[in-house]
Amino acid sequence: MERMDDLRNALLEFLIRSPFRDTEEKESMVKHMLQVYSKSDNDSGFKKTFLLKIIQNDLLSSHSISISDHHLKIFDYLEELFLRDAVPVPATISAAYCAVAVECTIKYLHLNLPHNLLYLRAVKRIWRLRISHMREGSLLFSEELERWRSDLETSLLDSKVRERLASTDTRGNAIMKLRAFFNQASTVFGCPFAPLTAIENEAQGNEGGHTEHTDNTQRNEEGVENIGDCISGELQEDNEKTFLSWSTDINDDEVDQVEKDQVKDEAGRVRTSRFHLASPNKKKHSPLKIYRPVAIAKRRTTKRWSRLEEETLKNGVETFGRGKWKVILNAHKDIFGERTEDDLKDKWRSMILYGCK
DNA sequence: ATAGGGGTACGA
């Protein structure tokens, strides 16, 4: 059994360190792993470590990793696990979450684009849709988070605030807060995996300069995904008005619209916008959902139909009519006992079939 | 809620 655990850990370690095409692919790996392990649901310490390792590996394996929404998602999973287990929670979790959320947003400011839709969308996506809907008593909530939220909201209207935000090293801060969180987390619930010593040392050797100071060129090249989707251009002075008018009431449809309008079709014409309905709400199923085998495991012990039951069923059909299974069942609960409407239906089917009615 | 197709577990 112990050897199985070792094998499992080794496989996961391998998986965590494997290169992924994009964050989407990685995200789906995380989701699948959580689903697989939700079958052994008692092992939530293992799941937490797994999630931590994912972020940790991102930070250590590459000097220019992009802190992204994917990492926020991992925090959501972690929170769910902590809440469910009612175990001691590392206090640094909310600070780390805040710093990551800030970096996920501010990184788009460094693009210095004229119509910085990516920044607008990040504010909307992360701060309006995700954070402002945070439940009461969320482990990820903090006063600091709230302060950032209002700062970022005002930044949409005020270029001075944007400049100030852009000049802070949110990335370095995020990495620092994550480190603090890891350190505390490992003392809180240990670490079933073998430590990533080799990589850790390597990263620490190169730490200076990379985490402290990140210039905008590096961000532009490596810090932000989907850069190809951005419209390149220089920051213009008269952008303020446009920016302001968008930001007063951004909704995704409008933002999408602006982007669509900028896309041209094969013929080179600007694609006309079509009326469209909102897509139906996709129900989100958490991969952490508790696995409940009871519902599917139970099967009643087979009981042969007695002569009396068959007679009662036959009379029931005669008096109430074929198909009134519920009525027939309720009328003779004493005789049918554990049987269900479905059983009556099936029994009648077989009685007809084998001609013993 | 029911009909009916189809699959499978149980027990003799």
Next chain:
DNA sequence: TCGTACCCCTAT
């Protein structure tokens, strides 16, 4: 192994 009882799914 086979017949029966039970289960599950989908359309109505």
